[in-house]
Amino acid sequence: MKKADKNLLSGSTTLLVLSLLSAGDKYGYEMIAELEARSDHTFTLKEGTLYPILHTLERDGAVKSYEKEAPTGRVRKYYHITKRGLRLLDEKKEEWVEFSQTVNAILAGTTPALA
Amino acid sequence: MKKADKNLLSGSTTLLVLSLLSAGDKYGYEMIAELEARSDHTFTLKEGTLYPILHTLERDGAVKSYEKEAPTGRVRKYYHITKRGLRLLDEKKEEWVEFSQTVNAILAGTTPALA
């Protein structure tokens, strides 16, 4: 199938980016490639989407960036998730779980357990 | 919790609307109330969002509308899902399943089964 329109992606991009970074520091270009690979081409996050998100996250103190030279000799801009970023990740994760469970419940025609 | 920001909702509204209609004809106001109830207030679809969607779906032949007098004496505009709408629902449902599974896989830090 492999397309999952961009609107579905909307709202979960920050969650996905933070999730990637929670596994270790990464640079932008790498995140795009990793998301694409890990999702088997379901997610093709565009550069025009990712870079502004990273800048916003940094402005908000959820990530910190630093430059580091790659073995190739090129300088890359790595991002590191902060404590605040981890908290944000938790919140977004919780939101996602509630949201997706609710959608699934509606699709199944049942009312979700009112916990 | 109860908020699940609007961006998550974006992209799944059509899916949700079609899903509601696949269970039987409904009028707009009713869909909003039903979604809100069935989701325990997680989804509060606004009129300014729903009505344009219904009009688009009708223009695309996914639903048909007809007027019917309610027991109260008021005339309501009911929507009925067409064969084309059912096909669209299937597609969107499949997209959703793939999308949500992939997000969950990324959150879990694993690569989804490349079925």
Added chain:
DNA sequence: TTGACAAGCCTCGACAATCTAGGTATTATA
């Protein structure tokens, strides 16, 4: 009977998020 409120449908402008399509610079490759 009159006024307020709920039911029910609609639309316009603002806002937010993504994408398109460009730009720049460096390194690898043919």
Added chain:
DNA sequence: TATAATACCTAGATTGTCGAGGCTTGTCAA
């Protein structure tokens, strides 16, 4: 040497939702 891949960035167009309003009909209380 030229082209492609790597790596970062941004301005403008597009798209979807929302807020805020308008309009009509029915209900209910004062």
